[in-house]
Amino acid sequence: MSRKTKQIIFFALLSQFLIYSLFVYKSIPINNVGTLSVNSQKGKLIFQKYNCIACHQLYGLGGYMGPDLTNVMNTKGKGKDYVRAFITSGTAKMPNFHIPQEEIELLVSYLEDVSKSGVSPTVDFDINKDGTVTINK
Amino acid sequence: MKNKFELLFTTLGLLSLIGGMFFGVIASLQFVYPGFLESIPFYKTRPLHVSLIVAWIFLSSIGGIYYYLPNYNNIKLHSRFLGILHFSIFLFTGILILICYFLGEFGGREYWEFPPILAIPIFVSWIIFGWNYFKTAFKTASNWPVYMWMWATGIFFFLFTFSEAYLWLLPQFKGNVIKELTLQWKAYGALVGSWNMLVYGTAIFLMEKIKKNSHIGRSKIAFLMYFLGLINLMFGWAHHIYNVPTAMWIRYLAYLVSMSELIILAKIIYNWKKSLTESVKDFNILPYKFLVASDIWILLNLILALLLSVPAINMYTHGTHITVAHAMGSTIGINTMILLASCLFLIDKITKIEYTSSEIKTIKYGYTFLNIFLLIFWVSLIIAGTIKGQDVINNQLSFQEIMTKINPILIVFSISGIGVFLSILAITIYPIKKSLIFLFNK
Numbered sequence: 001m002s003r004k005t006k007q008i009i010f011f012a013l014l015s016q017f018l019i020y021s022l023f024v025y026k027s028i029p030i031n032n033v034g035t036l037s038v039n040s041q042k043g044k045l046i047f048q049k050y051n052c053i054a055c056h057q058l059y060g061l062g063g064y065m066g067p068d069l070t071n072v073m074n075t076k077g078k079g080k081d082y083v084r085a086f087i088t089s090g091t092a093k094m095p096n097f098h099i100p101q102e103e104i105e106l107l108v109s110y111l112e113d114v115s116k117s118g119v120s121p122t123v124d125f126d127i128n129k130d131g132t133v134t135i136n137k
Numbered sequence: 138m139k140n141k142f143e144l145l146f147t148t149l150g151l152l153s154l155i156g157g158m159f160f161g162v163i164a165s166l167q168f169v170y171p172g173f174l175e176s177i178p179f180y181k182t183r184p185l186h187v188s189l190i191v192a193w194i195f196l197s198s199i200g201g202i203y204y205y206l207p208n209y210n211n212i213k214l215h216s217r218f219l220g221i222l223h224f225s226i227f228l229f230t231g232i233l234i235l236i237c238y239f240l241g242e243f244g245g246r247e248y249w250e251f252p253p254i255l256a257i258p259i260f261v262s263w264i265i266f267g268w269n270y271f272k273t274a275f276k277t278a279s280n281w282p283v284y285m286w287m288w289a290t291g292i293f294f295f296l297f298t299f300s301e302a303y304l305w306l307l308p309q310f311k312g313n314v315i316k317e318l319t320l321q322w323k324a325y326g327a328l329v330g331s332w333n334m335l336v337y338g339t340a341i342f343l344m345e346k347i348k349k350n351s352h353i354g355r356s357k358i359a360f361l362m363y364f365l366g367l368i369n370l371m372f373g374w375a376h377h378i379y380n381v382p383t384a385m386w387i388r389y390l391a392y393l394v395s396m397s398e399l400i401i402l403a404k405i406i407y408n409w410k411k412s413l414t415e416s417v418k419d420f421n422i423l424p425y426k427f428l429v430a431s432d433i434w435i436l437l438n439l440i441l442a443l444l445l446s447v448p449a450i451n452m453y454t455h456g457t458h459i460t461v462a463h464a465m466g467s468t469i470g471i472n473t474m475i476l477l478a479s480c481l482f483l484i485d486k487i488t489k490i491e492y493t494s495s496e497i498k499t500i501k502y503g504y505t506f507l508n509i510f511l512l513i514f515w516v517s518l519i520i521a522g523t524i525k526g527q528d529v530i531n532n533q534l535s536f537q538e539i540m541t542k543i544n545p546i547l548i549v550f551s552i553s554g555i556g557v558f559l560s561i562l563a564i565t566i567y568p569i570k571k572s573l574i575f576l577f578n579k
């Protein structure tokens with residue numbers, strides 16, 4: 001392979017990648033799914049400040065000591081008060097961070113917006129022949 | 138102290154590896170024994186573990202590149218001063234990050250996380266590295282071997298994806314959780330791809346030098362594999378987010394691209410027999426041993442990665458310990474094996490101090506036990522993940538029920554993790570001793 005050929009392949013791939021990146025940035029969000037209110041954006045920073053992601057996941061991404069929190073606000077039997085209770089008292093594995101009340105409300109607001117954005121883990125789906133899946137709503 | 142910053146990078150890398158594993162062991166014990174070492178809770182030990190391990194991968198690969206590039210091309214490094222500056226920034230920022238963790242100041246993001254302001258010195262240090270690399274590399278013959286392409290690609294994409302990982306600070310991105318998550322994984326996927334370029338480049342370089350066959354890095358097949366790897370770095374990240382509601386085309390493209398890795402798999406299996414007979418011959422060369430082990434781990438981890446990329450399987454495995462098996466299986470089995478080979482090679486060349494026969498014995502025992510414990514470690518994570526995946530989807534058990542069920546397996550994971558830690562300690566203790574003697578005596 002000559003140097004020229006390699007350079008051409010490299011720069012062709014690179015330009016494809018840049019165009020692709022722009023498309024990815026542009027194509028999300030779809031129908032504004034996942035939009036965060038001003039309070040939720042603050043709540044997100046609180047979520048980061050206490051490093052909740054070290055033990056929890058959103059959409060399956062994060063540490064694995066605790067459960068996925070994506071739908072903790074809209075699962076039957078859970079919800080705002082349930083979440084507040086966990087945050088204020090902690091458990092054997094989850095520390096009590098002594099988070100001030102107003103920060104807890106911001107966290108609740110953030111988790112509420114996350115819950116509305118989608119479902120994780122996905123348990124109701126059909127498997128197609130090519131290995132892809134169709135998610136049942 | 139002799140002016141050998143290449144060796145400083147490597148030695149600090151080995152020390153980070155030991156520190157990182159130490160916190161990994163503590164983190165795993167906290168998994169199974171809640172309340173263990175409460176003064177450094179899991180939300181601190183996990184980032185300490187991951188960040189020190191990432192530091193190991195970067196420090197040792199960068200140290201190698203600084204040394205190999207000029208010394209094996211018979212040219213001078215563009216600027217030793219910039220190299221020393223690079224090391225100083227790395228050390229200084231690294232210490233600040235560790236202090237932040239102990240104080241409870243987090244970036245709160247996955248993997249490589251620290252207060253965002255510290256990204257600035259890291260970015261600057263990579264600009265310096267890139268400048269020094271390209272200024273040196275352009276002095277050599279124009280037709281670069283594949284590993285020089287790979288190192289250049291690794292540096293370039295590090296800068297690109299590292300910047301991309303901070304787009305979340307901009308209002309256009311931080312107002313939407315789906316957009317933010319998607320971009321974070323686009324960036325981190327490629328960030329891992331970029332360090333893999335540095336590491337795989339190092340592996341090919343070492344192979345070439347140990348086998349004294351300069352054809353290895355210039356063959357057509359080597360370049361085809363490089364381009365395939367590059368395509369995966371660019372477009373293959375989306376298997377991390379199959380279940381995040383994004384555009385369908387992003388997922389289909391990623392699925393397609395991931396499957397192109399089947400070609401790599403086929404090549405490895407095709408070459409297997411040939412390389413096996415060749416490897417018997419050189420197996421007593423220490424760094425070579427580690428390269429052979431990395432080959433086997435590439436095969437195992439590639440099979441796992443290919444399976445995880447099939448959406449139907451990903452639905453079950455995503456968000457379970459199988460992801461951890463995938464992450465640690467490849468960072469230990471592949472990256473760490475290759476980088477240990479590189480450290481052993483480089484420390485030998487620079488210090489020229491021989492190991493005693495009992496030291497060599499210790500390293501060889503460490504090597505054997507590392508592979509045995511790593512296999513147990515990896516398989517236990519896969520089993521724990523499989524059980525969780527099934528229980529979440531088919532049986533819809535609660536989190537607590539699942540954790541109780543997999544606890545015994547996580548105990549096996551912890552114990553084998555201690556084995557991995559001790560084995561790597563046995564491998565690295567004498568090389569570290571050698572380089573410290575060299576650094577502080579001469």
Ligand code: HEM
Nearest residue numbers: 063064065161162164165460461464468469473554557558
């Ligand atoms: C060279 C050695 C090692 C490397 C390169 C390494 C790498 C990593 C990486 C990349 C992660 C992030 C995984 C993810 O979030 O998916 C991780 C997590 C982790 N590692 Fe290691 N690791 C090493 C050794 C160890 C050892 C010896 C232990 C002890 C048992 C250990 C325990 C853990 C634990 C408990 C986690 C957190 C898993 C979770 O999020 O729940 N690691 N490691």
